[in-house]
Amino acid sequence: MQHVRVWQRSLRGGKPTHTTGSNLLTLDLDGDGDQDILTARDACPELVSLTNQGTAAVASMTSASLNTNFPSAAAPVRVINFPAGYYLDVTFDGRPDLIAAPALFDNHDQVSTSQSVRLYENGSPTAVPSFTLRQPDFLQGEMIDVSEAAAPAFGDLSGDGLPDMVVAGTDRRAAGYAAYLHYYRNIGTATEPNFQRVSDDYLALGAKNTRVSSPCWLI
Known part of the structure; x- marks a missing residue:
């Protein structure tokens, strides 16, 4: 449905008929x-x-x-x-x-x-x-686009000695509006990281319908 409000008269002497916002x-x-x-x-x-x-x-x-x-x-x-x-x-x-x-x-x-x-x-x-x-x-x-409230954290998730990246974000998907964890594995080196996306719902956080603002720092 389209919601459009227009001026009924000229702007001089007229007034808008739309709501605020x-x-x-x-x-x-x-x-x-x-x-x-x-x-x-x-x-x-x-x-x-x-x-x-x-x-x-x-x-x-x-x-x-x-x-x-x-x-x-x-x-x-x-x-x-x-x-x-x-x-x-x-x-x-x-x-x-x-x-x-x-x-x-x-x-x-x-x-x-x-x-x-x-x-x-x-x-x-x-x-x-x-x-x-x-x-x-x-x-x-x-760039990495996770909708809103993006918050990264780093740690070795793959056990290869390299820092990987997890980015938290809040998004609306089929299951509803919830927080998700995006897992990016470092396929580069410790000094020249190269992050490759592995999962856009790491640990299946979306199903828990949480509103997490940021992940904990990984060790």
Whole structure:
């Protein structure tokens, strides 16, 4: 179900009809020199666009300019909960791209934040941006991603004299929202470790439905 609230009148003299808990990003989506809006609200996955039908001095945004499938119907922005948009150049080509990520600070909804940062690359050389989904796990795909509350500990679990790694994290899976231990064996050396994942539910901790924040240091 989509939950979208829009302004019924122009922003001058009007008032919003949405509840609290919203994100706003202003940028010029159509190259006409005024600011349009990308907005989202709590408990919703969509980042929707509202085109400014007024001017740079007097903005006017109505439901007629609402696009719930921004930037395209083929690859609309969908984030697990409460998307926030960021307009910045992360591909270093001189054109600002769009990053969408959940704006969660306490995760009371208990959702998985694994693979949740979307990169939409701006491929347009003009003032009208054109966004294409390039990566669903921006930055996360290049690191150990255990959703949230990651806490590592090291010790020789395999008995080969090398320090292995266990990373605790809290995630939502089929069994529910719980803490899990991720076991990475060191297949390198003591001075140049190389960690290879062995298990994403070490000791079957997930079935215990705990909320462990960090493992004990291993000896």
